[in-house]
Structures are given as C-alpha cells and as structure tokens.
Amino acid sequence: MSASTLPPWDSIAFTFGTEPAVLTSVQRCSNVTVDYYGTIGTNQIANPPPTAPYNIVVYAGGSQPLLIPVNNKATSGQYRWRVDLPAGQTYAVSMMDARGYSGGILAPNMRVIAGTNCNVASPLKPATLDVAVSGNSQCGQTIVSVNNGTAPYTIQIVSANNGQQKTIHFATSPFAITLDVSAGVEYFLSLSDSAGHSSVEGLYVAAASSENGCLGAAATVSSGMVSTLYPGGTSALSTATASAVPGSGSNGLASGAIIGIAVAVPLVAIVLVLLGLWFCYKRNRRQRKRNAAEKPDIDPYDPAEPDVQGGYTPVPTSYFGSGPNGGSYQDLSQRPADRHTVISEGATSSSGAGASSMGVSEKRRNLLNPDSHGLGPIASEPFSPSDAGGQASHSGMPPLPPAYSPSPGHAS
The missing domain is CATH 1.20.5 (Single alpha-helices involved in coiled-coils or other helix-helix interfaces)
Incomplete structure (x- = not known):
C-alpha cells in the first residue's frame, strides 16, 4: 500500500503530562498529577483550539474506554488523579477535549501494581461489542469483525510510541486496516458503533515483518478531523476511498x-x-x-305511487266494519258454544226449518284469508245457533210480546 492510501494520524489540539513523568509502576490508589496545556509545540494554538472541559481516557483490553472528567474551565491547568485501576494490567492513557480532539497519548504505557489499604471497586466496565481481530504484522493487514454492532463503525489505533491515535470510519464489518506500527510496539484497538457500544481490544504487540514501506508514510491531520467513510471489506483500502477529508473547516463530513x-x-x-x-x-x-x-x-318510497310490478292494492285488515258481502262482522264474543257447525248459504238447519223460518238472524263467522300477501278475507258462511249441537248461549232476537186481549171480566 502506498503512502497516499494510508489514513492519516489524528491531529493534536493540546498537550498534557504527568507527575511523576513515567508511570510504568504506579501503585493502585496512589495520586498522580496531570498537567494539561492549551497549546502545542512552541506555544502554538491548534486549529481549531481546544475546548474545555477535558476528559482523561484510559484504554484497557476487554473493557470500554474509561472517561475520567477533569471538569476544567480553562484550557490549561492541573488535575489530581487517584489511580484506582485494577493492579497487574497495562493501560494506555490519553486526553480528549469536549469536542473529541486529542491531547495525545502518554508514553510509555502505564502499568499499575498492587497498593496498600486499597479496597475499592474497579471503575472499568465490560466491553459491549463482540470483536474478532486477526493479523498483527508490521505493515500487514489486520482484519476486524464486529459481530453484534450497528454500522457504521469507528476504530482507533492507540499507540503510545506514536504519541497519537489514528481514527478510521467503516460503513460495514468486517473491514481491513494496514498496521503502520513498528515491530515490537504495543498498541490497543478501540472500537465503537453508531449505537454507542464500544470495546477495547489488546494489548497487542506488532510482529516483525519484511514489509516496512508503511512506516512513517502516513500524514498527520493539520486541521480538524478526518471523516472519510471507508466501505469495509477485507481487501486493501484503495487510493480512491482512502484520501483524507478534514471534517472541520473543510468540505468533509x-x-x-x-x-x-x-x-x-x-x-x-x-x-x-x-x-x-x-x-x-x-x-x-x-x-x-x-x-x-x-x-x-336507495330510491325513496312514494305511498301515492302504485306498485306497478306486483299490481298490489292494500286491503284493510281491521276486524271491525263492513264484511266482504256488505254485512257487518259479528262480535266474536257472541259465537255459539258449538264452534264446529257451519251452515252454508241456502242450506237448511238440522230441524228442517229453512233459513226464512228462523226466528233469529243468522250468525256469520268470517274466516280470514291466511294468505298474508292477499290480505283479503275469504267468503263468509251463514251460521245459525239453532243448528248447533247444544243450546245457544245467546238468542238471536228476543220474542215478540203476545197480542193484547182483554180479560173476560172486561168484555164489552
């Protein structure tokens, strides 16, 4: 891979150091003074300048990056740090300003040893990304696979010997990076996804290789941040996709x-x-x-309009009023006791007397037409209570009074 295709190293926005200067054997729960400066080089102001407050960033393998707030308001000052990290491990220590610009990496890496009267819980939190890494040769390809993250991904090469990080963005996983770190140099890989999950992988040591063309070939960002989004995959980064685009004060995103x-x-x-x-x-x-x-x-119904299709004319259904033959419907309460005898018109009674000799008017029982569509009564039949099997409960007409005749004593 040529130098033009290597992603650049991050810019430095401010600097910091510690007292003591070398932290290769720090007792747990001891205090370390951190001095930070808002300038770089010989009192030069970075572009952009640093923004307070700062954070101390600790990288430990198998954990999330640990942020320790400094709570400073000025860009230069001191912070007293009580080191309560677990003993027996090696850590990379960096600083970041409020916008994520780096203050560099403390060199060499910090190592913590056991302290006395120090029974405090570890501030480290377990990693939340499942990451697999293969390849650690100088100038070789390192393949990184994130198994449970949410794209896009960000990876940082954290190398104390270089004194600064290299930040690269990838659209998918797995992806490949060129390890432009000299053989024998310790480094961590810090990963994060778009959902806020993170993991620190390492500590790694770069292995020797016959390839050395990458060493010192990558540039350093002079202003802002690099925001190039690489497509991912396990092939080497191409020249077209690897060009650095500053993120602040430039056309990059x-x-x-x-x-x-x-x-x-x-x-x-x-x-x-x-x-x-x-x-x-x-x-x-x-x-x-x-x-x-x-x-x-639905067409509205007009009662004045006849039913042309069926030829239907409504018929009164009242039980009272005129019958179909001009007569009156009879009071149902005056039917004969024997309901089973019906005399047709023109027929004689069981006693031989004709209808003209009856002393009572004929009762008529009207049978209603069961056809619910015709709604008209069927022909009525004459009925005489004298033809019933028993005595009628009501006479048709009261008998006339006898003709007046004077008693014998009053004969004229």
Missing part, C-alpha cells in the same frame, strides 16, 4: 453528520410513505362523498 444522515434517510422515507397514504385516503373519501351526493343508494 464529520462522523456525527455521517451518523445523522444514516438515521435521517430512512425516517424521511417513512414520512413520505405515510403522507402518500394519507393523500390517497383523503382523495378516495372525497370521491365517495361526491358519488353519494349525485345519486342516492
């Missing part, structure tokens, strides 16, 4: 902007789909209302 775009695009698509569905619903609703106004679904 910051990593935050990249993440924002990745989140915003699907949200905008969902909103557009919902708006389309809403407009379709409103249009269909207006069409239905227009159709309903032009023609009703």
Whole structure:
C-alpha cells in the first residue's frame, strides 16, 4: 500500500503530562498529577483550539474506554488523579477535549501494581461489542469483525510510541486496516458503533515483518478531523476511498453528520410513505362523498305511487266494519258454544226449518284469508245457533210480546 492510501494520524489540539513523568509502576490508589496545556509545540494554538472541559481516557483490553472528567474551565491547568485501576494490567492513557480532539497519548504505557489499604471497586466496565481481530504484522493487514454492532463503525489505533491515535470510519464489518506500527510496539484497538457500544481490544504487540514501506508514510491531520467513510471489506483500502477529508473547516463530513444522515434517510422515507397514504385516503373519501351526493343508494318510497310490478292494492285488515258481502262482522264474543257447525248459504238447519223460518238472524263467522300477501278475507258462511249441537248461549232476537186481549171480566 502506498503512502497516499494510508489514513492519516489524528491531529493534536493540546498537550498534557504527568507527575511523576513515567508511570510504568504506579501503585493502585496512589495520586498522580496531570498537567494539561492549551497549546502545542512552541506555544502554538491548534486549529481549531481546544475546548474545555477535558476528559482523561484510559484504554484497557476487554473493557470500554474509561472517561475520567477533569471538569476544567480553562484550557490549561492541573488535575489530581487517584489511580484506582485494577493492579497487574497495562493501560494506555490519553486526553480528549469536549469536542473529541486529542491531547495525545502518554508514553510509555502505564502499568499499575498492587497498593496498600486499597479496597475499592474497579471503575472499568465490560466491553459491549463482540470483536474478532486477526493479523498483527508490521505493515500487514489486520482484519476486524464486529459481530453484534450497528454500522457504521469507528476504530482507533492507540499507540503510545506514536504519541497519537489514528481514527478510521467503516460503513460495514468486517473491514481491513494496514498496521503502520513498528515491530515490537504495543498498541490497543478501540472500537465503537453508531449505537454507542464500544470495546477495547489488546494489548497487542506488532510482529516483525519484511514489509516496512508503511512506516512513517502516513500524514498527520493539520486541521480538524478526518471523516472519510471507508466501505469495509477485507481487501486493501484503495487510493480512491482512502484520501483524507478534514471534517472541520473543510468540505468533509464529520462522523456525527455521517451518523445523522444514516438515521435521517430512512425516517424521511417513512414520512413520505405515510403522507402518500394519507393523500390517497383523503382523495378516495372525497370521491365517495361526491358519488353519494349525485345519486342516492336507495330510491325513496312514494305511498301515492302504485306498485306497478306486483299490481298490489292494500286491503284493510281491521276486524271491525263492513264484511266482504256488505254485512257487518259479528262480535266474536257472541259465537255459539258449538264452534264446529257451519251452515252454508241456502242450506237448511238440522230441524228442517229453512233459513226464512228462523226466528233469529243468522250468525256469520268470517274466516280470514291466511294468505298474508292477499290480505283479503275469504267468503263468509251463514251460521245459525239453532243448528248447533247444544243450546245457544245467546238468542238471536228476543220474542215478540203476545197480542193484547182483554180479560173476560172486561168484555164489552
């Protein structure tokens, strides 16, 4: 890989040191003074300048990066740090300002040994990313696979010997990086995803290799941050995708902007789909209302209009009033006790007397037509209570009084 394709090392926005200067044997729970300066080189101001407050960043293998707030307001000052990290491990120590610009890496790496009267819990938190790393040769390819993260991913090569980090962004996993670290140099790999999960892998030591063309070939960002998003994959980074693009004060996109775009695009698509569905619903609703106004679904019934199709004429269904033959319907309460005898018109009674010799008027029982559609009564039949098997409960007519005749004593 040529020097032009290597991602650059991060810029330095400020500097810091410690008292004691070398932390290769720090007792646990002892105090270390951290001195930080808002300038670089010979009192030069970085572009952009650092922004307070700062954080001490501790890298330990198998854990998340540990942030220790300094809570400073000025860009230069001191901080008293009580080192309560677990003993027996090696740590890389860095500093970051409020916007993520680096203050460099403390060299050499810090090693913590057991202390006295120090029974405190470890401040380290377990890693939340499942990462597999293969390859650690000088100028060779290192393949990184993130098994449970959310793209895009960010990886940092944290090398104390270089005194600074290298930050690279990848769109997918797995991805490959060129390890431009000299043989024998210790380094960590710090990874994070777009969902805020993170992991520190290492401590690694670069293995010797016959390849050395990468050493010292990568540039250092002079202003802002690099925001190039590499496509991922296990092949070497191409020249077209590896060119550095400063993120601040340049035409490049910051990593935050990249993440924002990745989140915003699907949200905008969902909103557009919902708006389309809403407009379709409103249009269909207006069409239905227009159709309903032009023609009703059911024609209203007009009682004055005859039923042409069926030729139907309503017939009164009252039980009172005129019968079908001009007579009156009879009071149902005056039916004969024997309901089973019916005399047809013109027939004689069981006693031989004709209808003309009856002393009572004929009762008529009217049978209603069971046809619910015709609604008209069937022909009535004459009925005489004298033809019933028993004595009628009511006479048809009271007998006439006898003719007046004077008693014998009053004969004229």
